[in-house]
Amino acid sequence: MTIVSNDPSWWPLINSNILYSYWIVAAGAVVVYDWVLSLGQEIELIWRQRWSLMTVLYLIIRYIGPPYSVVYILLTMPLVSLTDAVSNIMYYATSGTNVVVAAMLGVIIIARLHAMYQRSRIMLIFLIIIFLAVNIACGVIAATGLKDTVVEELILSGTYMCNYGYGGDVQLLISMVWMLNTVWEVLVLCLAVWIAVKHFRELQRFGPSTGSTIGSCFRVLIKSHVLYFANFVCVSCLQLGYLSPQLSNSNSMGALILYGALQILLGVQMFVLGPRLILSVREYHAKLVADSDAETSMTSIVFQERVHVPTGSTV
Numbered sequence: 001m002t003i004v005s006n007d008p009s010w011w012p013l014i015n016s017n018i019l020y021s022y023w024i025v026a027a028g029a030v031v032v033y034d035w036v037l038s039l040g041q042e043i044e045l046i047w048r049q050r051w052s053l054m055t056v057l058y059l060i061i062r063y064i065g066p067p068y069s070v071v072y073i074l075l076t077m078p079l080v081s082l083t084d085a086v087s088n089i090m091y092y093a094t095s096g097t098n099v100v101v102a103a104m105l106g107v108i109i110i111a112r113l114h115a116m117y118q119r120s121r122i123m124l125i126f127l128i129i130i131f132l133a134v135n136i137a138c139g140v141i142a143a144t145g146l147k148d149t150v151v152e153e154l155i156l157s158g159t160y161m162c163n164y165g166y167g168g169d170v171q172l173l174i175s176m177v178w179m180l181n182t183v184w185e186v187l188v189l190c191l192a193v194w195i196a197v198k199h200f201r202e203l204q205r206f207g208p209s210t211g212s213t214i215g216s217c218f219r220v221l222i223k224s225h226v227l228y229f230a231n232f233v234c235v236s237c238l239q240l241g242y243l244s245p246q247l248s249n250s251n252s253m254g255a256l257i258l259y260g261a262l263q264i265l266l267g268v269q270m271f272v273l274g275p276r277l278i279l280s281v282r283e284y285h286a287k288l289v290a291d292s293d294a295e296t297s298m299t300s301i302v303f304q305e306r307v308h309v310p311t312g313s314t315v
Helices: 008-037 039-047 053-076 084-116 121-147 170-205 208-242 253-306
Strands: 003-005 149-156 159-166
Touching (some): 008 039, 039 053, 053 159, 053 253, 084 121, 084 149, 084 159, 084 170, 084 208, 084 253, 121 149, 121 170, 170 208
16 A cells, blocks of 8 residues: 655655665666676677577676666665565566575586586486576565565655555574575585595696696686675675664664665675676686687697698609
């Protein structure tokens, strides 16, 4: 039910919503800016390469980001009027997108770990079992929380905003989803670091060329994974901290800055660092192939210069 009021006591909430809308626009701008920045690499490393599961996941995650940002902007824009039904649909869509994208990122991480563990079947089965358990639980918990969440339109002094009403134990359910995702991320990070350390120790027994290639590959994988995990830790800490009533019900500047930072980091995690988990590996592989082709061409030139081709007969 739409609530209309011109009471001046609502002004702190109105100002908070206006400032919050700026943060949402900034988060969307970051997502679009990164897409434009990496468009050249994307065309070369994604569109022009053979299609695979990773290609499909990259394109879905990358191109669901701008519409996701637009929906969030519309939900917070003080000049855009949305009915209760539309607001609820848009809220369910964004919440469902969070769950689906998290699952897709999990598939990407499983593929990376499977490659790092030399395509071990046992490790793959272990990761799939944990992945399914975590994501099925998160999906059920998120669906339960959405049923107890109602979005209403507020028209306050000529501005529009969405009011989220949480019934039951929605806050607890949200914290459970983030804790399960945190357990998954910590597990896969530990597995990645452990196998990387093990391989770096074993590289001492190889020659310099082989060791350099394998070592560089693992450095690329670990670097992108650690950066992704560091961003995830920041998002989790802010998300769990914002579940506190003292913080979530506060209209102070500090609380708004923290919540704005949460939205930006969440967008970066899903739609910037997520796709770059694939893009970084494709970029390294392309560079490796280019260096190999250059070395082959140089060897061919040197070989041709050293071969004497006779032009006349000595008979």
